[in-house]
Amino acid sequence: MMRRMLAVCLGNHCRSPFAQLALSRRGGEAVTVRSAGLIGKWQGRPANTSMIKAARRLGHDLTGHRGQQITVEMLDWADDVLVMDSAVLDMLRAISGEPNVRKLRLYLGDQDVPDPMGRGDDTFHDCAVLIEAATALHIGRRRP
Template sequence: MTLEDLDWADDVLAMDDAVLGTLRAIDGGQNTHKLRLYLPGRDVPDPMSQDEDTFNDCVVMIEAGTALHIGRRRP
């Protein structure tokens, strides 16, 4: 991810607060209005190396969160 990528994007969704912090560091405050967590106030856990139930729970969270973003337009 580069500053040019952030400038280009309409919205940038981070799956967890750590990634959001990295994006903010790359951005330097220029695109703050575009950067947010995928699920407001909640991290989506990384299911890597976890059991199938954990992976499935993560999928459910991601699918449920799509309603927050599909068709969303900024004023």
Template sequence: MMSNLLTVCLGNYCRSPFAQLALARRGGPRMSVRSTGLISKWQDQPAHSAMINAARRLGYDLTAHRAQQITVDMLDWADSVLAMDASVLTTLRAVGGPENENKLRLYLGDRDVPDPMGQDDAAFNECAVLIEAGTALHIGGRFT
């Protein structure tokens, strides 16, 4: 059975685009993964250069990504909507309505993926490693 996952962060500029790639790789052909952001500040822009570099270090190519803002159609499409942090989850609950409540959750289950924006390359690298490890929560295996 095909599963549709939607990863969401604030701007679709750092965390959710990388989560999309990591989940798609781990999930393989039985999974369709998209990413989006709550705001349109980086609409149609590539991912943050530090996240592109962090992804490259882990063997992913994030250069084709272009940011997009969430739509109701995206929520309807998704079987699961994975928020990168609690503030994103709170906003998703407000805009998603009760019909989407059962599909909303935090990407790491009970904790946030820290936003690396405004920090150094090490923060982006740590963020990418955390996101990649977190794929186990959604596609077999265990998160350690």
């Protein structure tokens, strides 16, 4: 059975779009990954240009991303909801409903993925490296 994962950050503009790509690459055909943001500020818009550059440096193409605001249907769809920081996690817990609360967890397990918004390209790169490395927490090692 294919595992369904949903990566969530505040705006679906930086962290969760990159996590979607990184998790999809690592999981291959065994996973389907979507991403969304708690707020709709960047709905329908491309990812942050600095994150697009960071993704490119790591061999990912983020140019096709368009922001989405999270819906209850997305939460219902997912087997796992991987949240980028504790503030977003707290808000999701308040709105998600009993069955979906059990699916929610921080992407890094016990710490936040720092939001690079408003920072320089190096900060975005560091964020992307952290997100990509942490895919191992959610998806086992790929077989050669």
